[in-house]
Amino acid sequence: AAELGLKDPGKIVVCGDVPFRPFEEEDPTSPTGYKGFDVDISQEIADGLGVELEFKDATFDTLQSxxxxxxxxxxxxxxxxxxTEDRKKEIAFSDGYYDSLQSLLVPKDSDVKELGDLNGKKIAVQQGSTGSAYAEKKAEGAELVYLPSDAEMFQALQGNQVDAILQDLPVNLDHTKDGEYAIVAEYDTGEEYGLAIKKDNTKLVEAVNAELQEIRDSGRYQEIYDSYFAE
Ligand code: GLN
Structure with missing residues (x-):
């Protein structure tokens, strides 16, 4: 794996903003210390490349920038x-590996039904995220509260510091599990997740794309997908 441009040729260091359930969260019982869809996909890629996986927590804004x-x-x-085209100026992306959209999460008893109802109200968004860009355009009259992580956004909602949060649908869906919060609107932004790699490291991008194709062909991708997203 010497030609892949890894900092340590024996392992791939993969960063994710934890927690972002069900994509990444801590798990002391897992060999990497983390679990989630992104962690499993990263493990498959590491295995295919013949290197070890080290998964690390990082602030989302430092990843997307x-x-x-x-x-x-x-x-x-x-x-x-x-x-996104904007991010492609600074980083390279693998082929897409997950389709996503935006969604609005509010307390169950809220009368907010969509972004347009937030005039004069507060909405939490994640710094540097596609959701924050969407809210800037669509949440007219709302006060945007920028927070570094999804965890802090959800805490702000639980603490009644904000009236709503705008976040990727699968992550907001996870927040509805305790029954106190509801998704009242979905926005089909046509987003696709990609694995991000240093811009000049074309070799690694190609190798990662080949692994993604391989796990799609083998059915392993579908297995992992179903383990997180099957109803
Ligand atoms: N998918 C969103 C984005 O790329 C949010 C990602 C995240 O917060 N981890 O901006």
């Missing part, structure tokens, strides 16, 4: 990160 990759903190990001 390319900072964590360019500084050598991580070889790859697997963090539910949407492929």
């Amino acid at each position: 390319g900072l964590a990759l360019n500084s050598g903190q991580c070889d790859m990001s697997a963090s539910g990160m949407t492929i």
Whole structure:
């Protein structure tokens, strides 16, 4: 694996913003210390490349801006990160590996039904995220509260500091599990998650794409997908 441009040729260091359930969360019983869809996909890729996987927590904004990759903190990001033209200026993306959309989460008894109802109200968004860009355009009259992580957004909602949060649908769905919060609107932004790699490392992008294709062909991708997203 010497030609892949990994910082340590024996392992791939993959960064994700934890927790972002069901894509990445801590799990002391797992060999990497983490579990989730992104972690499983990263493990398959590491296995295919014949290297070890080290999964690391990082702040989302440092991942989406390319900072964590360019500084050598991580070889790859697997963090539910949407492929965007803007981000492509700083980082390279693998082929898409998950389709996503935006959604609005509110307390069950809220009368907010869509972004347009948030005039004069507060909405939490994640710094540097596609959701924050969407809210900037669509949440007219709302006060946007920028927080570094999904965990802090959900805490702000639980603590009644905000009236709603705008986040990727699968992650908000996870927040509805305790029955106190509801998704009242979905916005089909046509987002696709990609694994992010340092811009000049074409070799690693190609190798990762080949592994993604391989796990799709073998049925392993579908197995992992079903283990997190099957109803
Ligand atoms: N998919 C969203 C984005 O790329 C949010 C990702 C995240 O917060 N981990 O901006």
